Amino acid sequence: MYDPTVARLTYRALLGRRRALILGALPLLLLVIAVAVRALAGADDQTAADVLGGFALATMVPIIGVIAGTGAIGPEIDDGSVVYLLSKPIKRPTIIFTKLIVAIAVTMVFSAVPTLLAGLILNGNGQQVAVAYTIAALVASIAYAALFLLLGTVSRHAVVFGLVYALVWEALFGSLVPGARTLSVQQWSLAVAQKVADGNLVTSDVGLPTATVLLAGVTVLATWYAGQKLRTLKLAGEE
């Protein structure tokens, strides 16, 4: 199911200089914001929850997910170099699963680690806010990586679609339209985080059982479907 060579190639592609810079920019911004807020407003649990919920989880995590998820396969399909993977006696689902693991790992490192650090800077993990949002980021990383890996497999414009989803659906729609929230990775991961945090600083519109089922379902389905799409990926000549 997991091929170390495919993983190595994917890591090298994802963490190449330019992409690594893009991946690092938002986490850096989060840390800068955390330091500034702490310096200006002092430690406050509600403020910490606002920054982590409003910026880290609603904006940074999905964008990192888009970059890592689509970047794990999209560029290879676009330029045709994926032919070097496809011309090997390796099961297509193995390629997808390996790339998923890499995308999840990269998304987690670039989103959960800075979330934890920012939480510690903001209020020293008061009321478990930092840990709760870190767990939300970890959980969301899995679902985002799977969704955007699928998007990278099926669409040439995966990054654009991914960003539209991340910014419009997750960040905007998800906070304005109540119905949309049920179908939001962000809300599902918040449902998990809610169990960890003290008090009601972290809340979700979705119950934990529903959230768990949806998270697992979306991840498995997206991964399975991406494997199917790769099996029938057509490599045509340059148009």
Add this chain to the structure above:
Amino acid sequence: MTTLNIDHVSRWFGNVVAVNDITMTIGPGVTGLLGPNGAGKSTLINMMGGFLAPSTGSVTLDGQPTWRNEAIYKHIGIVPEREAMYDFLTGREFVLANAELHGLGAKAAHEALATVQMEYAQDRKIATYSKGMRQRVKMASALVHNPSLLLLDEPFNGMDPRQRMQLMDLLRRMGDEGRTVLFSSHILEEVEQLAWHIEVIVAGRHAASGDFRKIRRLMTDRPHRYLVRSSDDRALAAALIADPSTSGIEVDLAEGALRVQAVDFGRFTALLPKVARDHGIRLLTVSPSDESLESVFSYLVAA
């Protein structure tokens, strides 16, 4: 013994028919797939390699379908037409990765790099390679698992004459070893030098098939067209049409010239000056009007 069977294969993209009902069998030895740009060579090779489904018909390797069958890649080595590789790797890392994906190790990678004489640059990033170097590293990645079928799409593109010679020697050797080697090209001379057997495709159709002598003959026996200007086109036309070496003459008023189609090239070139002299006509221009490879190809399709 590896045989690739292409059975009534067509492939279209929307309205474009890229490959039109082609049937051929590719056996051991070196086969050249010859055709002008846009003939459908890459489309056909992509279907042979299992990267594209035929719209109709079937492609099988020793009876096994190539489409959606990753097990066949144990036996197939591929040199794609497209340039893109993992540019951020060194040549050695790239070939090693290809070896590992076949369950092989550093030894296989090293041998493949030695075969294409790329050891000297193996530790440089692929991004810094010339086109010929890329082509050779692609070749190494295709050879790493000792495949019995090699599919090469325009492998000589971008190579200098010395590299071309080396690659030809290598492919010849692989053919001699009993492997099935298929390469595409739009250059007749290239195919003639290397291929034991030639398949010509033009505009998606299978135009001709045979050894280079047969293909040469088909190409040189075709009617030759000339554009002729003279002091008296009408008189010249009347005199020429009487001879069996000329199969057709048109008076092109716009050009102010004759368009002559000659079936017997040798006889016609002797006839023309003689006829002109006998009738006191001065020849002003005599030029072959369709010497391009394209027209040679289109003749083959019409035949």
